[in-house]
Amino acid sequence: MVNSELAEISDFIKDIPPFDNLSAEGIGQLVKSIHIEYVRPGHVMPPDEEAHLYILRKGALAYFNHDNELLSKYSEGDMCSVFLFPDDAASIRVEVEEDTLLYAIPKDLLMTAIEESTEATGFFRQTAAQRLQNRMQKHNEGAVISSTLSNALVADFYHGPAATVDSGDSIQVTAMRMNELGYSCMVVTEAGNMVGIVTDKDIRRRCVAIGLDIHAPVAEIMTTDVVTLDVNQSAYDALITMTSSRAHHLPVTDAGELTGVVTVTDMLNQEGDNAINLVHLIRKAKSIEELVRLSAMLPRLQIRMARLGTLAEHAGKSISAITTALTKRLIQLAEADLGSAPVPYAWLAAGSQARQEQFAHSDQDNAIIIHDDMQPEDDAWFKALAKFVNDGLHACGFVYCPGDVMASNDKWRQTKSVWHQYFSQWVDTPKPKALLYSSIFFDLATIHGDASLLGEVRERMLSKTVTNTLFIAHLSRNALSFKPPLGFFRDFVLVESGDNEKALDLKHNGITPIVDLARIYALQEGVSAVNTVERLKQVAGTPSLTQASARNLIDAFEFLGHLRLVHQADLLQAGKEPSNFMNPKSISKLEREHLKDAFKVIKTLQSNRQVTY
Amino acid sequence: MIAQVLPKALLSMDKRRRLCLLKAPAGSAMHDYLSTPLPNKDATIARTNILSLDFETTGLNVNNDQLLSIGCVDMSHGKIKLASGYHQVIRTHGNLCKTNVAIHQITDAEKEQGAELQHAIDDLLRLMAGKVLLVHYAKIERNFLTQACKRIYGFVPPFLMIDTLAIIKRRLDKSDMPYDPSKLRLVNQRSSFGLPSYHAHNALKDAIATAELLQAELQTHHKGLSTKLRKLL
Structure with a gap:
């Protein structure tokens, strides 16, 4: 033959x-x-x-x-x-x-x-974009199978029906029912509607410890501002909600109707050695030394997530949730030492932590926003807080920001009015330096304290950006300076200048351009989300971005993020510093094809941007 | 009758073909070959049907050695058509010598499964119909084909042959630069054009390799596919 x-x-x-x-x-x-x-x-x-x-x-x-x-x-x-x-x-x-x-x-x-x-x-x-979409669809399916937590819905592990007591029932009756059921938490209802939640801890702290009559109605000791979860939210949403509300029990609703409760224990059972477990331990840590020890588990967790085939989006959210818990715990330790804050304030995370896209060994970016009632002498307290937390994060492996974007820098520890001014300046007179800050300060999230402070600043800022085309134009031009490579040629990464390079910078050549594009779309459309995928989802179908392009960018972002997650896991496992530089030879030919497809998607949207501005 | 007194070389190729056709048994492969017109020498390569051919033999001496395998592939419009690839091992007589087996990698067992010489030559003659042959170093293919035709049909039909070695040799001889004769070998010529390396000494692979070499030679040193066939003979 x-x-x-x-x-x-x-x-x-x-x-x-x-x-x-x-x-x-x-x-x-x-x-x-x-x-x-x-x-x-x-x-x-x-x-x-x-x-x-x-x-x-x-x-x-x-x-x-x-x-x-x-x-x-x-x-x-x-x-x-x-x-x-x-x-x-x-x-x-x-x-x-x-x-x-x-x-x-x-x-x-x-x-x-x-x-x-x-x-x-x-x-x-198929075209390049279609191929990439298929690739990501397969990856998503794989993630569902290989990882339990990353794609589990609250519906999969909450327990119901919720045990309830009437708001008129006495504290003693409530405690007896809890004993009977072996529950540490009850939902309080009034005429069938949820009005609050009561836990073991509430009975201890708000009743027994202060000698309140055990025959008093349970309504007196319940927590009323209850955060709830919907059955269709993911386990990650539950994790993040628990972290931010510091609640160990969350009532679960289905189409608005109370159907059950999720507890920290439910989530711990869901997956043993995982992010939630770590967050839980961080919350209980008594000292910086303990936090340092716990942070040392982060790289291992990241390796594990990469090996399990966790989506980069979820890995980023988990790591960010841990950093958030770490920061909160440090603030609590500082407050225990310094006494409570003289005026309301909020601790802000900037950059990748705010976007919930952080990986282990990132550097820290943070700031403080303080109530306008602040007096000059109050700054000593905030300065001490900032120093304690910045040093603590550094000790935990989140090194000092090389650009000094940290709360310990006087410039980034200011009142709400000053922050208003900062943003007005950046948006109205976009100077190069302002644009440099934009990638950090237009991605902010409240980690601790009064979230309304940042909320107001952001609202006013967005009302300016949606109308200020000059600012958007400057921002666009700036963002387009990070370009994806053209592809690979023989064993080299092919770049536009004609100089070929041996390694590919996954971050600056792939991830950053997408993050930048998403931010511009969000600022242009007045979208307040900071997470890149969330931004893209919310601007999809607006004049800034078509549904299809949003889909393509999300696929490209997830694919690049996944490559980075796996690449860094390889380095971490080999005991090396995780870097964003990857030799294209180290991935399969097919992955290289997908990578080219991802670059094509980014290039197309960048050049659309170039045409518009 | 004039034909018999004139030296063969002086007769036109068409006449010689007509004379041979008289001797060829009707319906035979030889008859098919001789009754199909050969390509016009003034046509361009783009319009010429070429059969790239390679033989593996037990040695270089046509009187003592035997034809071991035939490989060939079509090239038309300057494109090598892999679908037309043909490879046939021939059942020779006697055992193969060891050093020889190491070169062409045809074993005695494979050889025993091969076709009779006549069968293989008839296949080849049918494939050759209407085409110019392409070889690298014409001597081997010409001598062994001549010998086989003599043995089977009792006469030798005329062939049109392009020899890449001869073409390249003519080109190199024109320049004053001395060169090592081994440079003319197929494998060395291919590498000087940057063509990929093949495992040589398989008749079909070498036929493909020779066709690629002609493509490169034509595009680099001649008028590409517009080169006239006459210039290459």
Whole structure:
């Protein structure tokens, strides 16, 4: 049989995705449909009239757009599939850069040969964005299977029905029912409606300890401002709600109706050695030393999440929830030492922690916003707090911010009015320095204290950004300076300047451009969310961004985040500092294809932006 | 009758083919080959059907050695059509010598499964119909094909042959630069054009390798596919 004589060509073809999905028969059929062509620099591509796929056996091709901008380069083992799609081909010019030996496969024969594989047929029927979406869909499905917590819904682990008492029932009756049921928490109702929640701790602190009559109505000791969860929220939402409200019990509602309760224990049972467990331990820590010891578990947790196939979005949220817990605990320890704050304030996280996209070993970015009633002498208290928390975070592995964006810097420890002024200045007269801060301070979240302080500042800021096109224009121009590479060429990362680099900077070349785009869309549309995926979801379908583009950016963001999570887990496991620099050789050929697809998505939206501004 | 007194070389190729056709048994592969017109020498390569051919033999001496395998592939419009790839091992007589087996990697067992010489040559003649042959170093293919035709049909039909080695040699000889004759070998020529390396000494692979070499040579040193066939013979 001729096939064995063509083994070298078969071997070459079967290593190229998506042909690695084909059987030996499929490959054999494909090889037989090849004709070999030789093209030289100056030749017009394609050499055939009918639609063909070209596989580069040797040599190099370059793609250009209408503006003569280099889009990407292809070399040995790459495919030139653009001529399979007449619409794509119309917008791209392909030049022969070196003497090139091509394996040409007519489209109809290609489709017949790969018929057996849905992966392969899917590959050639889709654009870059569609392929990436498929890749992420598969990844998401994998995450559901491999990780329990990351995709579990509250519905999966709450227990119901909720044990209730009437608000008129006595404290003693309540305690007896709790004994009976073995519950540490009861929901208090009035005419069937939830009005509060009462726990073991409430009975101890608000009744027994102060000698309140045990026959008094339970309404007297219940907590009334109850945060609830919906059954359709994820376990991560539950984790974050528990962290921020510092509640160990949360009533669960289904379509607004009380159906049960979720406790910290439920979540701990859900997954043993996990983020919630760590958050729980952090909350109980008595000293900085203990917090330092607990923080040392973060890298391990990150490795575990990467290995479990956790979505980067969820990993970022978990790590951020831990940093948040750590920060809160440090503030509590400081307050225990310094006494309570002279005026209301809020501790703010900036940058990746605020966006809930933080990974282990990040540096810290934070600030304090203080009530306008503050007197000059009050600053000593806040300064001491800032120093304690900044030092504590540093000791826990979140090193001092190299740009000194920390609450210990006088500039970033100011009253609400000053923060109003800051934002007015940045938005009204966008100077380079202001734009530099924008990536940090337009992503803020309240970690501790009075959330209304930041709420007001943000509201006023957003009302300015939606109307200030000059600011958005400056911000856009600034954001476009981080560009994705064109792709890979041989073993190099191909960059626009023409200098090729050995390693790919996942953060600056991939993740940052998406974060920046999402921020611009959010500021333009007055969206207050700070999490990148959340921002993209909320601006989807507005004049700033179509639904489809939002979907594509989210897929690209998740894919890049996933690569980074796994890459850093590899480094952490090898006992190295996690970095964002990745050698493209270290990932599979297929992943490299997906990476190229992700870059294409970013480039498309960046150039849309360039056209608009 | 004039034909018999004139030296063969002076007869036009068409006439020689017509004379041979008279001797070829009707319906035979030889008859098919001779009754299909060969490509016009003034046509461009783009319009010429080419059959790239390689033989593996037990040695270089046509009188003592035997044809071991035949590999060939079509090239038309300058494109090598892998679907047309043909490879046939021939059942030779006697045992193969060890050093030889190491080169072409055809074992005695495989050889025993092979086709009779006549069967393989008839396949080849049918594939050759209407095409110019392409080889690297014409001597081997020409001598062994001549020998086989003599043995089977009792006469030798004319062949049109492009020899990449001869083409490259002519080009190199024109320049004053001395060169090592080993530079002309297929594998060395391919690497000088930056063509990928193959595992050599399989007849079909070498036929493909030779066709790729012709593509590179034409595009680099001639007028590409607009080169006239005549210039290459």
